[in-house]
Amino acid sequence: MKIILNGAPREIADGMRVSELVEYLELLGQRFAIEVNAELVPRSRFAEHRLAVGDRVEIIQAVGGG
Amino acid sequence: MSTPAPTSDRLIIAGKDYGSRLLVGTGKYKDMDETARAIEASGAEIVTIAVRRTNIGQNSDEPNILDVLPPDRYTILPNTAGCYDVDTAVRTCRLARELLDGHNLVKLEVLGDEKTLFPDVMATLKAAEILVKDGFEVMVYTNDDPIVARELEAIGCVAVMPLAAPIGSGLGIRNPLNILTIVENAKVPILVDAGVGTASDAAEAMELGCDGVLMNTAIAAAKNPILMASAMRKAIEAGREAFLAGRMPAKRFASASSPIEGLFF
Numbered sequence: 009m010k011i012i013l014n015g016a017p018r019e020i021a022d023g024m025r026v027s028e029l030v031e032y033l034e035l036l037g038q039r040f041a042i043e044v045n046a047e048l049v050p051r052s053r054f055a056e057h058r059l060a061v062g063d064r065v066e067i068i069q070a071v072g073g074g
Numbered sequence: 075m076s077t078p079a080p081t082s083d084r085l086i087i088a089g090k091d092y093g094s095r096l097l098v099g100t101g102k103y104k105d106m107d108e109t110a111r112a113i114e115a116s117g118a119e120i121v122t123i124a125v126r127r128t129n130i131g132q133n134s135d136e137p138n139i140l141d142v143l144p145p146d147r148y149t150i151l152p153n154t155a156g157c158y159d160v161d162t163a164v165r166t167c168r169l170a171r172e173l174l175d176g177h178n179l180v181k182l183e184v185l186g187d188e189k190t191l192f193p194d195v196m197a198t199l200k201a202a203e204i205l206v207k208d209g210f211e212v213m214v215y216t217n218d219d220p221i222v223a224r225e226l227e228a229i230g231c232v233a234v235m236p237l238a239a240p241i242g243s244g245l246g247i248r249n250p251l252n253i254l255t256i257v258e259n260a261k262v263p264i265l266v267d268a269g270v271g272t273a274s275d276a277a278e279a280m281e282l283g284c285d286g287v288l289m290n291t292a293i294a295a296a297k298n299p300i301l302m303a304s305a306m307r308k309a310i311e312a313g314r315e316a317f318l319a320g321r322m323p324a325k326r327f328a329s330a331s332s333p334i335e336g337l338f339f
Contacts (some may be wrong), residue, residue, distance in 0.1 A: 011103055013130065014127040017096025020142055033130055033131070039138060040173065041170070041172040043165065043169060046161075048165075048168045049242075051172065062227040065125065067128045068125050068127055068128060068136060068173065069126065069173070070123045070125060070139050070140050070170075071123065071126045072099075072103060072109060072123065072139050073100060073126075073153060074120060074124075074155065074241070074242075074268075074291065
């Protein structure tokens with residue numbers, strides 16, 4: 009199924025959970041935070057949050073800035 | 075005679091106290107190494123960072139800013155730079171809180187215009203209200219307007235941070251009398267945020283009675299950022315001590331320093 013990941017279309021397995029997406033993107037061990045459709049998904053809910061077709065997923069990190 | 079003890083003169087923000095009154099940004103440096111060295115030289119304990127999309131699948135080996143500025147050593151202050159509306163600013167803060175394991179101190183800025191980067195004060199007030207209700211400790215970037223500063227304090231912001239001049243402009247304090255009025259009215263810390271260009275600007279802010287200064291470009295865009303970071307640290311300390319010491323009144327004409335009495339000619 010297609011989702012929008014950080015602004016770009018991306019094909020992922022149907023019904024993928026956020027925890028599985030994190031694993032699939034090899035983000036384990038990094039500091040990041042995720043929102044789906046402009047709503048924060050806390051880490052504690054990664055395993056239960058199932059993604060749906062067309063979901064807009066944002067994965068963010070800290071960068072240098074003023 | 076007792077000497078003043080600067081060690082007891084601490085900056086208190088949201089119940090936590092700091093020895094340094096210089097807060098620094100982490101943008102515009104050549105690389106992570108220069109970032110870390112400049113921040114070390116500045117002596118800053120509070121450092122602001124931005125929140126952006128993760129580079130998925132690219133540069134996964136690239137060091138993260140939080141690797142060079144570990145949150146157990148620095149107080150990380152996530153900012154909402156680049157936000158032009160209430161919604162994105164609030165979302166950014168919520169993401170940052172999750173990113174930093176529930177750490178709820180944020181620097182709110184809601185910008186109004188790309189050319190000036192002046193704050194949209196109406197949106198800033200709205201966002202501040204939402205964030206305070208949501209449990210955030212909000213340090214807020216605002217204009218040098220005493221009325222807006224007073225409102226932001228009334229909403230419950232833990233620090234109010236008027237600009238000296240536009241972000242990244244290095245123009246120095248354009249309206250010192252407004253900054254002074256904001257300082258005189260306030261019960262929360264007032265920090266000049268943005269517009270400082272060189273050490274004397276930072277000292278001036280502190281001499282006006284500001285509780286601190288937040289800067290980024292003045293250090294990062296100096297020819298030698300590490301040396302400028304050190305200069306800023308000293309300027310902040312010098313300005314603070316001058317403020318506490320209380321300056322002499324300025325006079326239009328001269329006043330001899332040596333006695334007139336006892337002249338032998």
